[in-house]
Amino acid sequence: MKNIAFGQYYPADSVIHRMDPRAKLIVAVLYIVCTFLCTNALCFAVLVLSAVVLTLLSKIPLRLLLRTLRPLIFILAFTSLINIFFTKGEHLLTPESWVVKIYLEGIWNALFMILRITILLAATGIFLSFTTTPIALTDALEQLFSPLKKIRVPVHEVAMMTSIALRFIPLLTEETEKIMNAQKARGADFQSGGLIKRAKALLPVFIPLLSSAMKRADELANAMDCRCYHGGEGRTRLKVLHFRASDVAAMVLVVAFGVGIFFLNRLGIGYTM
Amino acid sequence: MERRDKIVLEHVSFVYGAGTPFEQKALDDVSLRISANCITGVIGHTGSGKSTMMNLLNGLAKPAEGKVYLDGYDINTVLSDVLEEWRTRPEYASLSARAAKKAIKAEIARRQRELCFRVGLVMQYPEYQLFEESVYQDIAYGPKNMGLSPQEIDSRVREAAAFTGVEADWLNRSPFDLSGGQKRRVAIAGVMAMKPEVLVLDEPAAGLDPHGRTQLFEKICAYQKQTASAVIIVSHSMEDMAQYCDEVAVLSGARLILQGSREEVFSHTDLLEQVGLDIPQITQLVRLLRARGVELPENIYTVDRAVELLRERFAETGRCPAGGAK
Numbered sequence: 001m002k003n004i005a006f007g008q009y010y011p012a013d014s015v016i017h018r019m020d021p022r023a024k025l026i027v028a029v030l031y032i033v034c035t036f037l038c039t040n041a042l043c044f045a046v047l048v049l050s051a052v053v054l055t056l057l058s059k060i061p062l063r064l065l066l067r068t069l070r071p072l073i074f075i076l077a078f079t080s081l082i083n084i085f086f087t088k089g090e091h092l093l094t095p096e097s098w099v100v101k102i103y104l105e106g107i108w109n110a111l112f113m114i115l116r117i118t119i120l121l122a123a124t125g126i127f128l129s130f131t132t133t134p135i136a137l138t139d140a141l142e143q144l145f146s147p148l149k150k151i152r153v154p155v156h157e158v159a160m161m162t163s164i165a166l167r168f169i170p171l172l173t174e175e176t177e178k179i180m181n182a183q184k185a186r187g188a189d190f191q192s193g194g195l196i197k198r199a200k201a202l203l204p205v206f207i208p209l210l211s212s213a214m215k216r217a218d219e220l221a222n223a224m225d226c227r228c229y230h231g232g233e234g235r236t237r238l239k240v241l242h243f244r245a246s247d248v249a250a251m252v253l254v255v256a257f258g259v260g261i262f263f264l265n266r267l268g269i270g271y272t273m
Numbered sequence: 274m275e276r277r278d279k280i281v282l283e284h285v286s287f288v289y290g291a292g293t294p295f296e297q298k299a300l301d302d303v304s305l306r307i308s309a310n311c312i313t314g315v316i317g318h319t320g321s322g323k324s325t326m327m328n329l330l331n332g333l334a335k336p337a338e339g340k341v342y343l344d345g346y347d348i349n350t351v352l353s354d355v356l357e358e359w360r361t362r363p364e365y366a367s368l369s370a371r372a373a374k375k376a377i378k379a380e381i382a383r384r385q386r387e388l389c390f391r392v393g394l395v396m397q398y399p400e401y402q403l404f405e406e407s408v409y410q411d412i413a414y415g416p417k418n419m420g421l422s423p424q425e426i427d428s429r430v431r432e433a434a435a436f437t438g439v440e441a442d443w444l445n446r447s448p449f450d451l452s453g454g455q456k457r458r459v460a461i462a463g464v465m466a467m468k469p470e471v472l473v474l475d476e477p478a479a480g481l482d483p484h485g486r487t488q489l490f491e492k493i494c495a496y497q498k499q500t501a502s503a504v505i506i507v508s509h510s511m512e513d514m515a516q517y518c519d520e521v522a523v524l525s526g527a528r529l530i531l532q533g534s535r536e537e538v539f540s541h542t543d544l545l546e547q548v549g550l551d552i553p554q555i556t557q558l559v560r561l562l563r564a565r566g567v568e569l570p571e572n573i574y575t576v577d578r579a580v581e582l583l584r585e586r587f588a589e590t591g592r593c594p595a596g597g598a599k
Contacts, residue, residue: 184333185396
């Protein structure tokens with residue numbers, strides 16, 4: 001368990017890594033909208049091509065990206081089967097006499113659905129989870145939502161709590177592992193026995209974990225108090241986020257991409273949903 | 274007394290996060306022999322692989338490469354390693370192939386389970402492992418897992434408590450009400466109560482005051498003498514190591530760079546300094562005095578011993594033994 005970075009952040013130096021996290025968030029949302037705009041084969045071909053280019057730009061190994069798909073394989077398979085068997089169309093592929101009827105349209109729909117979900121996941125991975133640290137992401141969210149402060153939404157406080165929670169996850173993971181090892185060294189057995197026995201065996205882990213988490217939270221609160229933390233008002237930040245020309249360019253580019261997809265749809269080349 | 278190997282590490286390597294971008298080698302081709310019936314010190318800086326090595330000794334972690342032997346038995350043995358060899362042993366020879374396989378598998382599992390009771394590991398800051406309602410129950414956790422009888426558990430708890438200086442009236446209190454130093458003693462007692470053949474202590478004195486430190490180390494030494502077990506102490510304090518250990522191993526940057534008796538290891542002043550470790554101050558001082566012509570033995574590791582010898586010298590010559598230097 002040790003050294004598992006929380007989330008999936010993959011450290012590298014790429015154009016996408018260097019982008020402003022706010023810009024990345026906006027671009028990610030717009031790009032996902034693009035995937036839903038696509039309705040014909042040509043559009044999907046362009047979309048796939050763009051995803052390949054983005055993957056190359058981000059310098060993330062393909063293997064890592066594909067790994068995020070693994071938990072979805074079942075859902076993908078299930079929905080594409082439903083698409084294949086239950087879409088009615090004009091081009092029947094199976095003989096008339098069969099009870100189960102498969103239409104060409106069903107296969108196209110299944111393919112589009114798979115591509116859409118795959119690219120949607122890949123895009124969130126490329127723009128957000130793999131290239132942006134969780135802390136940068138909460139920072140970006142805080143700033144993007146800061147207009148909501150006007151209507152008394154505690155944006156800063158929520159962002160602060162989120163980043164503290166995120167920061168504590170690896171700490172608690174490490175601590176859990178440490179305590180589990182300490183109890184294993186005293187002969188604790190977490191693997192054998194029925195459900196109740198196993199749950200009971202975890203008690204020697206949870207109690208010290210809870211006690212130390214409380215202590216940690218207390219200490220953190222004290223440390224924040226000592227440094228006169230008083231919430232978001234008038235607070236400056238250590239890392240000021242800057243929109244650069246390249247960030248603006250990326251946003252313009254993704255909007256242009258969306259417009260392009262929109263017109264390609266109208267051309268109606270290839271199968272259209 | 275004849276030296277006997279209790280634990281042997283053979284070309285052991287260990288890697289954290291193998292296959293991820295955060296891959297890190299924690300141990301690199303380490304071969305180490307740890308003697309029975311003495312105190313072995315393992316020294317090294319933070320991140321030199323000391324704690325990782327300790328987790329290998331009782332099977333908590335498995336080496337990526339290499340073997341770890343306890344009394345000559347490879348602690349990470351899997352069935353396929355020994356199936357053919359053990360099959361010919363008298364206790365399995367009469368069994369059918371399938372029954373023998375099953376019996377051998379059970380035997381390996383039994384030894385695996387026994388391992389943590391034979392090699393008792395006290396982790397860094399062990400006070401975080403306390404969880405029971407009372408100190409007594411917490412010390413009894415290990416012996417209970419061993420499946421001992423209630424009478425045996427009781428006598429072991431009291432023995433271990435007395436040994437580590439856990440007072441009788443603490444036993445019914447909640448471990449969470451104790452002070453840091455008291456908790457530390459309870460945690461150590463919890464491991465000692467299992468009466469392990471090898472007691473491993475990872476930075477046992479970290480965060481204790483000087484008095485508590487000395488007291489703790491003296492208790493550990495007494496424990497070693499009384500039980501004739503092998504004790505391994507991990508520390509980065511040269512002073513403590515020099516004072517209490519019989520043998521010393523030095524780790525630096527995931528590699529073992531020195532091992533041997535205390536005298537041998539501390540004679541490699543240059544090498545130790547190269548990796549950023551110092552020989553104990555008092556040893557250094559005695560070296561400098563010797564260089565100035567003061568007749569003192571070379572290997573002195575405690576201030577008490579140095580003072581004693583200097584006093585003797587003073588009594589003999591009737592003047593300050595510092596070779597005339599004021």
